[in-house]
Amino acid sequence: MNKTIRISLAVALALGVSLPAQAGKNVRSSARANVNSNKNVNVNRNVNKNVNVNRDIDIDVDHHHHGGYYGGCCYHGGVGTAMAVTATAMVTAAVIGSMVNTLPSGCSTVIVNGFAYQQCGSTWYQPQIAGSSTTYIVVNAPR
């Protein structure tokens, strides 16, 4: 566990924010949907699919189970990344380059050089469409 994650988790705990692992269930694997595949699609997908409770359909498309179950998110990076993602999502002390699945409230869309960004207070997020969901990368102010 690197320092950033540890600090984020500590902050999350200090704020009394419950960590998502306790709130819902993780998806450990998914059915393969094609006979033909270039690679083994199930490798590593289970480790970092995190459950995200109460995800709002308006905030992120890719799921709208309002209960404790969430699947289909974030299989980029390893376990550490997944933890960093959730921890960062909980506290808005956003680290440049970190990824979140949902935005905090009060964001507005800003178009810079033709691309859509989300500005949430002083923090800027770059939305990116991935195979399984749409995520947001914390970036420096793009202008």
Next chain:
Amino acid sequence: MRRLSRTLAALALAGVAVPALAQQPPAVDPGAMSALQAMGTYLRTLKSFQVDVATTDEDVLDDGQKIQYSGTTSILARMPNGLRAEVSNDRHERTYLYDGKSFTLFAKRLNYYATVPAPPTVGELARTLDEQYDVGVPIVDLFRWGTPSFSTAAVTGAIDVGPSVVEGVTCQQYAFRQDDIDWQIWIQKGDYPLPRRLVITTKTDEARPQHTAEYTWNLAPSFNDAAFVFDPPEGAGKVVLAKAASAATK
């Protein structure tokens, strides 16, 4: 062995069926394999097609509990360089558009889209998206059967199950085994050997999650080239397509 033979003979005389020992069919039925090849060959003769696919998929939770979700995928293909796929399920409402030059993935619920340059054929597009972006072309099997991408070498078992009717269409059902999946396919009988139903059982998780798909075909779709070109809706935001984890580190 002699005793077994005698026992078998006695059973046979007594009119008892001894199927298991009577005749072992080969693990890979050549008839089932040739039916699969014929389907692939036929699919590759189609210049354009439209197919509506009703799907179910399963996730396995930590404790082995399975969760099923369903959806639809509507595909319009102009071979070899036009594809429009509209996917709607509990997680996504997405449109995949490919016109032979660029590829756009539109996430309708967020009103975001991402466009990247694309190779000249659907087959190459599928590989590029998979390797560089971890994006799968929906129902990609339809574009791989009958091509070198489908390797029969992976099949370790093949059975001709028999006739079966899918949505009123008479099919022949086949069951195949591979190391990591078991799968069944229902192929339309007659002059148009189309896949009508597919079931894939993933064996790498002991809970064995399943994917099912039922196909409704239109082999004479009407469309124009604009069908494959993305026209951003009002207010749609252009964003980036995330690089695959493996590609990002390169």
